[in-house]
Amino acid sequence: MSAIGIDLGGTKIEAQVFDDDWAEVGRHRVPTPKDYENIVAAVADAARWAAAKLPEAAPIGIGAAGLINPNSGLALTANLPATGHPFAADIAQAIGGPVTFINDCRALALSEAQFGAGRGHRCVLALVLGTGIGGGIVVDKKLLQGPTGLGGEFGHIAAPAHVIAEHGLPILPCGCGKLGCVETYVSGLGIENLAEALTGTRVSARQIAAGRDEAYARVWRVWCALAGDFLNTLAMVTDPDVITLAGGLSQIDGIVPALTEAATAAGFDGFGPIPLVLAEGGDSSGARGAAFAAWQEAQDA
Ligand SMILES: [Zn+2]
Numbered sequence: 001m002s003a004i005g006i007d008l009g010g011t012k013i014e015a016q017v018f019d020d021d022w023a024e025v026g027r028h029r030v031p032t033p034k035d036y037e038n039i040v041a042a043v044a045d046a047a048r049w050a051a052a053k054l055p056e057a058a059p060i061g062i063g064a065a066g067l068i069n070p071n072s073g074l075a076l077t078a079n080l081p082a083t084g085h086p087f088a089a090d091i092a093q094a095i096g097g098p099v100t101f102i103n104d105c106r107a108l109a110l111s112e113a114q115f116g117a118g119r120g121h122r123c124v125l126a127l128v129l130g131t132g133i134g135g136g137i138v139v140d141k142k143l144l145q146g147p148t149g150l151g152g153e154f155g156h157i158a159a160p161a162h163v164i165a166e167h168g169l170p171i172l173p174c175g176c177g178k179l180g181c182v183e184t185y186v187s188g189l190g191i192e193n194l195a196e197a198l199t200g201t202r203v204s205a206r207q208i209a210a211g212r213d214e215a216y217a218r219v220w221r222v223w224c225a226l227a228g229d230f231l232n233t234l235a236m237v238t239d240p241d242v243i244t245l246a247g248g249l250s251q252i253d254g255i256v257p258a259l260t261e262a263a264t265a266a267g268f269d270g271f272g273p274i275p276l277v278l279a280e281g282g283d284s285s286g287a288r289g290a291a292f293a294a295w296q297e298a299q300d301a
Contacts, residue, residue, distance in 0.1 A: 004047065006063070006287060007286035011031065013029070044091065047099075059295050061102060061107070063103070064087075103149070104290075105134030107287075108136070108285040108289050110136065113138035114289075115280075116281045118242050118244050121240075123138075127244070129227075129245065129248070155183030157233060159186070170197055172185070185223070191208055192205070227262065228262025231263035245259070
């Protein structure tokens, strides 16, 4: 069975079409419209474009940043104007058939477990360190999904108190409405917060990474300590065979050895190393993972 995946981001909507062997047979990209109704229409258009590439009906998966509240059916999204709308239902209605709606980080986790750096491993934890932080856990090729859909919202775990106290860091408000989430120190924006707290100047992750031996050595060291402790927490919860790292910060030179060392140091002596690797799928993981989620749902039906 072939499948269709649509990656719905804040700036672009990308549809990918896969054949029975998961080879990509088509790709189509349009800019994301600014308002809700046009976004729904553009996703439906992308789905129709993709369906026309295939000889028979195929399951459609949509990966997007954000969540659908399972109680209300309403969306909660930071980078799309869809909060408070029955987003998945509206898209399904516009397409005229069922769709599988999946958080983009969960889609990436599935893609890495099935097609990427997690291939051949039983328990794959995917961590996306981007502007925000998200991820997903896949066991035996199945995404761990519960009643709330929040499994994988790793960024909103509390930051490690001992590192906060040791460096006199402020407890920062998070976009989620809580205080002191790990995302407020460890994400792309978080590392800027950290620089501001430690040096008085707000500098980008890129500048900190470039100057980590000199100008920003302390910011880099504290960031590694926070991110390493966070990785160890995730490993303690799931004991993963592999952790695949994605997102903008994963592009920093030498990030895997630096975080492996920090995470292993945060863990129990002699039980390391924390099995951290770079994700392989890159930008395509969202659509591919969403397509795979829809394909799995169709198999199970
Ligand atoms: Zn939060």
